[in-house]
Every structure is written in C-alpha cells, then in structure tokens.
Amino acid sequence: QVKLIESGGGLVQAGDSLRLSCVASGRTFSDSVMGWFRQAPGKEREFVAGINWTGATAYANAVKGRFTISRDNAKDTTYLQMQNLTPEDTALYYCAAQGTAGRYDFWGQGTQVTVSS
Numbered sequence: 769q770v771k772l773i774e775s776g777g778g779l780v781q782a783g784d785s786l787r788l789s790c791v792a793s794g795r796t797f798s799d800s801v802m803g804w805f806r807q808a809p810g811k812e813r814e815f816v817a818g819i820n821w822t823g824a825t826a827y828a829n830a831v832k833g834r835f836t837i838s839r840d841n842a843k844d845t846t847y848l849q850m851q852n853l854t855p856e857d858t859a860l861y862y863c864a865a866q867g868t869a870g871r872y873d874f875w876g877q878g879t880q881v882t883v884s885s
Contacts, residue, residue, distance in 0.1 A: 770794035770874055772863045777879030780853055784883070788848040790863030790876060797874075798841040801866040804848045806859035806881075813862070817848060830856070853883045 776788040788804070803818040817837035818826045825837050836849040846863060860878040867873035 772865060772874055772876035774861065774863045774876045774879040777861060777881045779882045779884065782854055782883055782885050784853050785849070785851045786853065786881060788850070788861055788863075788879060788881075790846040790848075792844040792846075792865065796841075796844060797865045798844070801870075802837075802839055802846040803864045803866070803872060804837060804846075805862045805864060805872075806857075807862070807878075808859040811859075816861070819846065850881070853881075855883045855885045857881060858883050 771793045772790055774788060774790050776786060778786060780786055799821045801818055801820045804816040805813050806816050807813040814828065816828050816831055817835055819837045819839050827835060834850065834852045839846045858881060860880050862878045863876040864872040865874040
C-alpha cells in the first residue's frame with residue numbers, strides 16, 4: 769500500500785521557521801515529481817512547491833524566497849523548509865506525488881501549520 773506521511777507541522781510565531789517532511793512507503797517516487805500543497809480554512813487547496821527527479825523546483829509566488837523544497841531519494845523523503853512564516857501561511861499542508869499520467873495521484877493526510885501573529 770502506497771503511503772505518504774507528513775510530519776513537522778506545529779504552532780509557531782510569525783517570523784519562525786519549520787521544516788516539513790514527507791516519507792513515502794509502498795513504492796519509490798525517486799523518478800516522480802513531488803509537491804507540497806496547502807489548504808487554509810475556507811479556501812481551496814493551492815500549490816506551494818514542487819520538485820522533479822533532477823532537482824528542478826517550482827514555487828508559488830506567495831512563498832518564493834521563503835520556502836525551499838528538497839528531496840532525499842535514498843530516504844524516499846521530501847522536505848519543505850519554511851522560513852519567515854506569517855499568519856497567512858496557516859494551513860493544512862499536504863505532500864503529493866505524481867503518477868505516470870503527470871497528475872498528483874498520491875496524497876498524504878496533511879500536517880497542520882499554524883502561525884500566530
């Protein structure tokens with residue numbers, strides 16, 4: 769059974785940093801695009817960052833310069849380093865992996881990030 773398990777969320781103050789981790793099990797995603805998404809209360813889920821198998825990355829404008837996505841294929845783990853957090857970053861953060869059709873077919877359960885002002 770394929771699983772993506774996120775961890776690292778929590779309650780922090782504005783300006784703080786957090787690092788989220790996403791561990792994959794059940795299959796390897798070393799040749800897949802991995803992504804982080806988030807969903808704030810009352811809002812739609814939105815793309816945060818993505819990384820492909822070569823290490824090329826993409827970011828949403830709202831997080832560019834503050835968040836860094838990375839991966840360790842040997843550990844089947846994808847990371848999201850978040851710096852200078854603001855209350856607007858408060859959301860449930862999801863890890864996702866693309867399948868063969870280029871869609872994000874695999875999703876974790878999410879980890880909550882709450883940033884107080």
